[in-house]
Amino acid sequence: xxxxxLRITVISSxxxxxESEWDACVGPNDPFTEYAFLRALETSxxxxxxxxxxxxxxxxxIDETLVGAVPLYLKDNSYGEYIFDWAWAQGAQRxxxxxxxxxxxxxxxxxxxxxxxxxxxxxxxxxxxxxxxxGIGEVAKKHDVSSVHVLFCQPEEVxxxxxxxxxxxxxxxxxxxxxxxxxYSDFDDFLGTFRxxxxxxxxxxxxxxxxxxxxxxTFEGSQMGELEWQAVGRLYxxxxxxxxxxxxxxxxxFEALRTTFAHRIVTTFAxxxxxxxxxxxxxxxxxxxxxxxxxxxxxxxxxxxxxxxYQLIDRAIARGHTLFEAGxxxxxxxxxxxxxxxxxxxxLIFDPALDRAIAxxxxxxxxxxxxHVQQYTLHSPYARGDEASSP
Numbered sequence: 157x158x159x160x161x162l163r164i165t166v167i168s169s170x171x172x173x174x175e176s177e178w179d180a181c182v183g184p185n186d187p188f189t190e191y192a193f194l195r196a197l198e199t200s201x202x203x204x205x206x207x208x209x210x211x212x213x214x215x216x217x218i219d220e221t222l223v224g225a226v227p228l229y230l231k232d233n234s235y236g237e238y239i240f241d242w243a244w245a246q247g248a249q250r251x252x253x254x255x256x257x258x259x260x261x262x263x264x265x266x267x268x269x270x271x272x273x274x275x276x277x278x279x280x281x282x283x284x285x286x287x288x289x290x291g292i293g294e295v296a297k298k299h300d301v302s303s304v305h306v307l308f309c310q311p312e313e314v315x316x317x318x319x320x321x322x323x324x325x326x327x328x329x330x331x332x333x334x335x336x337x338x339x340y341s342d343f344d345d346f347l348g349t350f351r352x353x354x355x356x357x358x359x360x361x362x363x364x365x366x367x368x369x370x371x372x373x374t375f376e377g378s379q380m381g382e383l384e385w386q387a388v389g390r391l392y393x394x395x396x397x398x399x400x401x402x403x404x405x406x407x408x409x410f411e412a413l414r415t416t417f418a419h420r421i422v423t424t425f426a427x428x429x430x431x432x433x434x435x436x437x438x439x440x441x442x443x444x445x446x447x448x449x450x451x452x453x454x455x456x457x458x459x460x461x462x463x464x465x466y467q468l469i470d471r472a473i474a475r476g477h478t479l480f481e482a483g484x485x486x487x488x489x490x491x492x493x494x495x496x497x498x499x500x501x502x503x504l505i506f507d508p509a510l511d512r513a514i515a516x517x518x519x520x521x522x523x524x525x526x527x528h529v530q531q532y533t534l535h536s537p538y539a540r541g542d543e544a545s546s547p
Contacts, residue, residue: 161219163218164287164288165215165291166215167211169198170191173215173222177221178225180222182271182274185479186270189227192416192420193417195412196409196412197264199408200406201406202404207404208231209229211227212228214228214288214291224274225288226261226291227274228259230299230301231256231259231260232256235404237305239499243517244517247513248302253509253510255303257301258303259304261309262307262308263308266308269481270310272306272309273285273309285316289317289320296504305502306322306501309500309502311498311500313502314502322503324502324503325502325521326498326500327525328528329499330487330496330497331497332479333497334472343466347359358493361466362462365456365466366462368426370426372467374422374423374424374471375425376419377413377421377422380414380423383430384423384432387432388449422438422440422471423438424436424438424468425463426454426462433454434456435451436463443479444478445477445479445480446483447468447480447483465493466492469493491537493537495536496528496533
């Protein structure tokens with residue numbers, strides 16, 4: 157039997173691979189491409205027919221060892237992606253080009269940066285990447301898709317994909333970065349890098365949040381009780397209803413997190429008596445924290461900023477973390493110390509005319525994004541020379 161042959165296969169469920177094998181390919185700071193998170197989306201029916209995300213995971217093996225993988229989904233819509241291509245779909249429709257189905261390499265409903273081309277440490281990464289991308293191409297042919305979209309990937313992956321014919325797209329979010337040379341010692345040290353007016357404003361906001369008479373607390377998943385776990389799902393649903401948003405995640409998803417993923421969860425809550433009336437669900441791994449969901453049954457001034465940002469920055473500093481990603485959108489994050497940071501995606505468009513049109517759009521969009529980041533950076537709260545580095 158021939159040894160060390162790289163072979164590719166496609167699976168429609170993570171049930172077809174071993175958890176330990178998959179997780180051996182996941183990076184040290186990325187919770188969302190871990191087996192337990194992606195599998196929870198499957199078993200809870202948060203992905204699948206209900207939302208139009210159909211798993212088509214590409215996996216690479218050498219002998220019986222999994223050495224690479226792509227969390228790939230076949231889609232018949234553009235919901236839950238956060239790298240918006242609705243205009244591309246509309247342009248395709250006007251040109252009488254079928255835009256759906258398409259393939260998306262991403263974590264569903266999760267605008268957080270991470271590896272999308274997963275490889276086991278120590279393997280020949282260029283060879284595995286080439287094989288994985290060829291596997292994506294085979295899935296694309298099988299389902300006759302219009303395009304492939306690799307979302308919120310790492311900058312180095314953009315370069316790898318660009319060399320294989322993908323076009324690159326630049327976006328940005330607001331992230332908190334710790335100082336590299338001398339990490340912040342505490343929250344006051346962090347605020348000490350702000351301009352005076354901005355520093356006073358943050359302190360005022362924290363005082364207002366503390367004066368509502370609510371008890372504020374931060375928990376790891378293992379510390380959460382029944383009330384907290386019930387509140388997570390309830391607040392998610394209520395916040396989605398309040399804003400007319402789609403509830404992608406089912407109650408079974410939060411139950412699965414409790415069972416298999418509690419060790420990656422961090423929550424912040426505000427209590428009236430014993431009842432959690434506002435809170436956030438966040439994920440933590442390695443040196444990173446990712447803010448994901450917020451909900452509140454009460455309207456209290458500055459409580460959102462305290463639970464969504466300040467409590468988590470405080471935790472990041474105390475634990476020596478390097479990054480806090482607070483999710484998509486929200487220029488209000490800037491004055492709270494989260495700075496504009498580039499995010500990346502890569503796209504392969506099969507129709508030549510549509511590809512040319514999108515290439516022109518991307519060239520213009522890149523200039524606009526770079527200008528926005530430059531302008532936001534000029535208006536950050538940091539005193540000149542004190543700002544933490546950001547990509």
